Amino acid sequence: MELQIWNHRGDLANTKRAIEEGELTLGFIGGSITDARPRHNWPEPVIAWFVDTYPGVRIIVENAAIGATGSDLAVFRAKRDLIERGCDIVFVDYAVNDNDVATERRMRTREGLLRQLLEDGMRDVVLVHTFSQDMCEPMLAGEQPASVAELEVLAEHYSVGSVWMGLYAMRQVQRGLMRWEEWLPDNLHPTSRGSLAYGESVIHYLKQELALDTQPVELQVDRQLAAPMNQLHWGAAVTLPLTEAQTTGPWTIRRWPYYEWVDQVLDTAAPGARLTIPFVGRGIALGIDFGKATAEIRYRLDGGEWRHYELERPDWNGNDGWLRLLTISDELASGSHQLELETFLGFSANNKGTNLRLAIIGVIS
Structure with missing residues (x-):
């Protein structure tokens, strides 16, 4: 069976309704290939197409994509x-950024x-699948890479x-319409030309879904989710x-001006600083501003044994600037729990500091 670029399922009823009402909010979420900050990624031609196609409609853009996140x-x-920002349609891009995550974990988070x-x-939601080099072999063999197939x-x-x-985009290269280096000079991140190809594929999909001869489907806000x-x-x-975190040692809550998606962080630079976080659920995860200057961390749940959270510090990461999620557990017995966390001096590879900047306390129920 030939691999399919476009899969039309359901109807973009919310998008059509918003266009008729004169105001459409576009949402995007994913990794660096979708991130707005390079100003040439694929959402830009898609946004431009909406603006050009619907000149009487106010177009609002909420691009929430962040590089190196899943x-x-x-x-x-x-x-x-x-x-809460009122998106009428959201494009979701995680085929690449979830690619190295175990199937069971990424199926839980993607479905959530x-x-x-x-x-x-x-x-409305549209899944969009980008490309990384390790997907090439199965695609050339006529197969979906596992990350794409699961999505x-x-x-x-x-x-x-x-x-x-x-x-x-790969088919454009195969047909001689685009050179590989025009698409992916580093085998992952598209140039402006490659981003345009990505955008063209989405625009093709939208033209079919939003064609004038297709009628809006009546919205069913109270419909049952599968x-x-x-x-x-x-x-x-x-x-x-x-403020739910109880602190021991020199901590401050401060506005964080260095990252677009973080309002405040709970911040310390002192080895031995501790947090205690009571929560109700079956798991907890912490979003931190991560880098080579991030402290080594140990933690324990419900008064159990202390465990060292192994932190890989890739060469490309600076001293900070990566909004990284540390999942402590998502398989506890559902109920009341307590997480204790402590920073300590460590000498793991690429460790250059003792900072801990907590931006998100996430509870999994």
């Missing part, structure tokens, strides 16, 4: 950065994200449309205020 962090950001976005029936299983279950942007595929999905994940 669907796990997105679960804790979707409510504030997409849902989809359920959050779809739950109230007020927005398609979820898309089919929840009747969500999808666009395989990476396959569209039963979950994985009972351990993260759809009920919530964030706690930073």
Whole structure:
């Protein structure tokens, strides 16, 4: 069976309704390939197409994508950065950034994200799949890479449309319409030309879905969401205020001016500083401003043994600037728990500091 670039499932009813009403809010979430900051990534031609095609409609853009982040962090950001901002359609890009995550974990987080976005029936969702070099071999063999295939299983279950942007661009290269180095000079991040190809594939999908001869479908806000595929999905994940953390040692809560998606952080630079976080749920994850100057961390749950959280510090990461999610556990018995966390002096590879800057306290229910 030939690999499909476009999969049309359901109807973009919320998008059509918003266009008719004269104001459309576009949402994007994903990693660096979708991040707005380079100013040439694929959302830009898609946004331009909407503006050009619907000149009488006010177009609002909420691009919540952050480089080097996956669907796990997105679960804790979707409510504030997409849902509460009134997005009528959200494009979700995690085929690449979840690629190295174990299947069971990424199925939990991806399904949780989809359920959050779809739950109230007020927005459309489109999955878009980008490309990394290790996807090349299965694609040339006519197969879906596992990360893409698993997203398609979820898309089919929840009747969500999808666009395989990476396959569209690869076929352009195969047809001689674009050189590989025009697409992916580092085998991952597109140039302006490659981003345009990605955008063209999405625009093709939208033209078919939003054609003038297709009628808006009546919205069903009270519709039943499909039963979950994985009972351990993260759809009920919530964030706690930073003030819920009890501190020991020199901590401050401060406005964080160095990262667009973080309002405040709970900050210390002192080895031996501790946090105690009571929570109710079956798991907890912490979003921190991470880098080579981040402290070594140990933790314990419910008064158990202390464990060292092994922190890989890649060469490309600076002293800070990576909003990274540290998942402590998502398989506790549901109920009341307590996390204790302590910084300490360590000498792991690339460790250059003792900072801890906590931006998100995420609880998985």
